Amino acid sequence: MIRDFYESLAFYTKDRKSLTNEIIEDIKRKEKKFVVTANPEIIVNALKRNKYDSIIRNANYVIADGIGIIFAAKLLKKNLPTHVPGIELMEDLLNRAVDLKLNVYLLGSTEPILHRAVKNIEEKYKGIKICGYHHGYFRNVESVISDIKKAKPDIVFVALGSPIQEEFISDHLSLFEKGIFIGVGGSIDVLSG
Numbered sequence: 490m491i492r493d494f495y496e497s498l499a500f501y502t503k504d505r506k507s508l509t510n511e512i513i514e515d516i517k518r519k520e521k522k523f524v525v526t527a528n529p530e531i532i533v534n535a536l537k538r539n540k541y542d543s544i545i546r547n548a549n550y551v552i553a554d555g556i557g558i559i560f561a562a563k564l565l566k567k568n569l570p571t572h573v574p575g576i577e578l579m580e581d582l583l584n585r586a587v588d589l590k591l592n593v594y595l596l597g598s599t600e601p602i603l604h605r606a607v608k609n610i611e612e613k614y615k616g617i618k619i620c621g622y623h624h625g626y627f628r629n630v631e632s633v634i635s636d637i638k639k640a641k642p643d644i645v646f647v648a649l650g651s652p653i654q655e656e657f658i659s660d661h662l663s664l665f666e667k668g669i670f671i672g673v674g675g676s677i678d679v680l681s682g
């Protein structure tokens with residue numbers, strides 16, 4: 490069962506630089522893309538729940554975030570996915586966002602942690618255009634969606650943890666005109682400290 494699942498998931502297998510370049514090309518073409526940074530927990534959720542399984546399958550990029558994914562692929566003698574931790578993909582994209590003056594939106598974590606992360610990102614990535622941000626403990630999803638829409642982001646980092654972040658992206662992606670939506674788990678917490 491796990492073997493079938495792995496075989497049907499299109500893990501990204503090129504190198505990390507190609508991944509960032511491909512995403513940047515998507516942004517330049519004003520495309521809309523859903524990126525899953527998969528760890529074993531995500532795979533277990535997908536195996537347990539049909540809806541989540543189809544969410545992951547519909548993602549445009551499935552990146553092996555956790556080293557556990559690589560071990561499993563080795564055991565199953567599968568093509569090795571490229572190991573790119575979500576936080577590192579986020580950092581690569583933040584660097585490129587500065588150069589290309591891209592609009593970046595952050596969603597997730599608690600308000601004080603998010604504020605610290607925004608401050609740290611602005612200090613570390615000089616000139617970054619953070620077009621908006623919202624904490625991840627909202628009740629009114631419509632107001633969050635409208636805030637993201639107004640900000641017209643090129644990249645939306647969704648740090649709500651799994652499975653909430655993938656469900657959030659999948660449920661609302663059709664409402665946006667463009668943007669790269671990436672589930673990045675606890676990355677805002679990491680960047681806050």
Ligand code: UDP
Nearest residue numbers: 597598599625626648649650651674675678
């Ligand atoms: N989170 C959130 N809203 C929620 C639940 C969680 O913003 O309703 C945030 C939480 O504050 C933390 C992140 O989501 O910043 C989850 O981090 P974790 O490391 O648990 O995610 P994982 O990488 O394991 O999916």
